[in-house]
Amino acid sequence: SQTIHQWPATLVQPVGSPLSLExxxxxxxxxxxxxxxxxxxxxxxxxxxxxxxxxxSSEVPQNLSASRPQDRQFxxxxxxxxxxxxxFYLCAWSGTRRGExxxxxGSRLTVL
Amino acid sequence: xxxxxxxxxxxxxxxRAANLPCNHSTISGNEYVYWYRQIHSQGPQYIIHGxxxxxxxxxxxxxxxxxxKSSTLILPHATLRDTxxxxxxxxxxxxxxxxxxxGTRLQVTL
Numbered sequence: 673s674q675t676i677h678q679w680p681a682t683l684v685q686p687v688g689s690p691l692s693l694e695x696x697x698x699x700x701x702x703x704x705x706x707x708x709x710x711x712x713x714x715x716x717x718x719x720x721x722x723x724x725x726x727x728x729s730s731e732v733p734q735n736l737s738a739s740r741p742q743d744r745q746f747x748x749x750x751x752x753x754x755x756x757x758x759x760f761y762l763c764a765w766s767g768t769r770r771g772e773x774x775x776x777x778g779s780r781l782t783v784l
Numbered sequence: 785x786x787x788x789x790x791x792x793x794x795x796x797x798x799x800r801a802a803n804l805p806c807n808h809s810t811i812s813g814n815e816y817v818y819w820y821r822q823i824h825s826q827g828p829q830y831i832i833h834g835x836x837x838x839x840x841x842x843x844x845x846x847x848x849x850x851x852x853k854s855s856t857l858i859l860p861h862a863t864l865r866d867t868x869x870x871x872x873x874x875x876x877x878x879x880x881x882x883x884x885x886x887g888t889r890l891q892v893t894l
Binding site for chain 1: 816818820825826827828829830833871873875877878882883884885886887
C-alpha cells in the first residue's frame with residue numbers, strides 16, 4: 673500500500689533562517705506531488721506541484737522553493753524565512769481516482 | 785472551478801446522522817463534487833465524490849440534487865471521531881486544481 677511521510681513534524685525557526693521540509697512517498701511510482709500551506713484559521717493554499725523529477729509548478733509567488741530530486745521525494749525550502757511563512761505545511765500525492773489527494777501528517781512551522 | 789458555499793459550523797449528537805450541505809450553483813457539467821475532511825492538526829482525508837448520481841461508501845453518502853446546484857454529505861451515525869472540518873469542492877478531476885476553502889466545522893457531541 674502507498675504511504676506518505678513528511679518531516680520534521682514541528683519546528684521553530686528564527687526569521688532569516690533557512691528551511692527544509694522533506695516528503696517521501698512509498699508504494700507508487702511517478703506520483704504527482706504537492707505542497708500546501710495552511711495558515712491559522714484559513715483554508716489550504718496550494719504552493720507547488722510536480723508531475724515528475726525536476727518538474728515544478730509554482731502557484732503563488734513567495735520566498736519558498738520546491739525541488740524534486742527523486743521520483744518519490746519532494747522538498748520545500750527557503751533561504752530566509754519570514755514571519756508570514758509560519759503555518760501548517762502539508763505534502764500530498766494524487767492517486768489513481770480522479771481528484772483524490774493523499775496527505776502527509778503535516779509540518780507545523782513557527783517563525784519567530 | 786465553481787465556488788462552493790458551506791455553513792461555517794454545525795453540531796451533531798453522537799449516534800445521529802450528520803447532514804452537511806453545500807451549495808454549488810455555478811457548477812459546470814464536467815465538474816465533480818468532492819468531499820474531504822480535516823481532523824485537527826492532520827492532513828485532509830478524501831471522503832467521497834460524485835458527478836450526478838448519489839454515491840455511498842464505507843464512510844459516507846453523497847446526495848446530489850437533480851439540478852446539481854447543491855449536495856449533502858451524510859454521515860449516518862456520527863461519532864466523536866467525526867469531529868472535523870468538512871470541505872466541499874467542485875472540480876473537473878484535476879487534483880492540482882482542488883481548492884480547499886474554509887469548510888464546515890462539524891462538532892459531534894455526547
